Amino acid sequence: MKVVVAEGEILEGIIDATYPIWSEGLARDRYARWNAAQMRTAWGKDHLRRFALLDDRGRWVATAKRYLLPIRHDGADAIMCGLGAVFTRPDERGHGYAKVIIEELIDRTRQEGAALAGLFSEIGEQLYQRVGFVTVPMDEMDIEVERKHGAPAMLVRSGEERDLPALASMHAARSKGVRFALRRDPPLIEYALSKKRLLAGLGFGAGPRGSRQTEFFVAEEGASAVAYVVLTVSPGGWTLEEAGDRDPAGARLGAILQVLLAREPSRPAPLIRAWWPPAMPVPPQIRLTNRVPARDIFMVRPIADIGIPSRAEDVFYWRSDYF
């Protein structure tokens, strides 16, 4: 058996097989385009690849995506081998192929310098625990925004590419001192934004499941962004994908949310869901409620001499950092 980069007919077969579970409401050809486009982004082409495990006859039996994610862990820069979309073709399940491709990808990535492997499990912990992963607790919650009469007087505009360095520095400042965070540079932030925008664009017209919009707003002072939000807006409500504020109190971030809600003052507030990092200050205008463990379980496995983040407070992770 061997592991190869998934291309051509193998990739087409994988797209067909995974379409029923990971299409996000897209049509088949748009699902294929969404996958391909992520790998062509400036960040994706160097950091994201899909692999396939071939049997002795050259037929693919399992597949996974591998991300090279820059992390800061216990004050040191490192690389995490991120695994996603682990899938075994239905007629080949139960033969250990998922474990084989996971081990092979971890082994290769360790040789390329990775210190940690990480994944988000949609199927509980057991399978991944058996191959050495442990769960890092993470919560999701609702955000309740205090709604005043009218919008706060503050300049809020659409975010642009030129704002990305300011976003990166807000992230670095707010996540400083936390044991584990991604090192988010402008290309990685841009990748996370593009992935969502592509999904929204490709889902346009596909019915309620595919209907979503990505919104990126900044508060500006001088000419630069001093606070920002990225939201996914869908019929079920809003997801706060990521946010930041240059000021530790977070008041401008809270005010952006108030401005956005004031666009439709007569409508009831939408449900706003988030993974709010525990180290991120909570702005005075908002309340975090209905905290529950995140549905996607974050699990890590050390692959070099490195400790692992074990408490929710050890991790600074937004929904945007999901892979």
Ligand SMILES: CC(C)(COP(=O)(O)OP(=O)(O)OC[C@H]1O[C@@H](n2cnc3c(N)ncnc32)[C@H](O)[C@@H]1OP(=O)(O)O)[C@@H](O)C(=O)NCCC(=O)NCCS
């Ligand atoms: C999960 C999956 C990749 C496992 O592939 P596989 O090659 O059969 O896995 P292995 O043979 O290496 O291991 C099988 C183990 O996975 C467990 N498993 C499979 N599907 C599972 C599920 N939906 N929930 C929990 N555990 C599951 C089995 O119980 C089995 O446990 P065992 O070792 O005690 O028998 C495969 O079932 C699949 O492609 N499922 C659909 C895609 C998916 O959900 N992927 C995971 C995303 S996080």
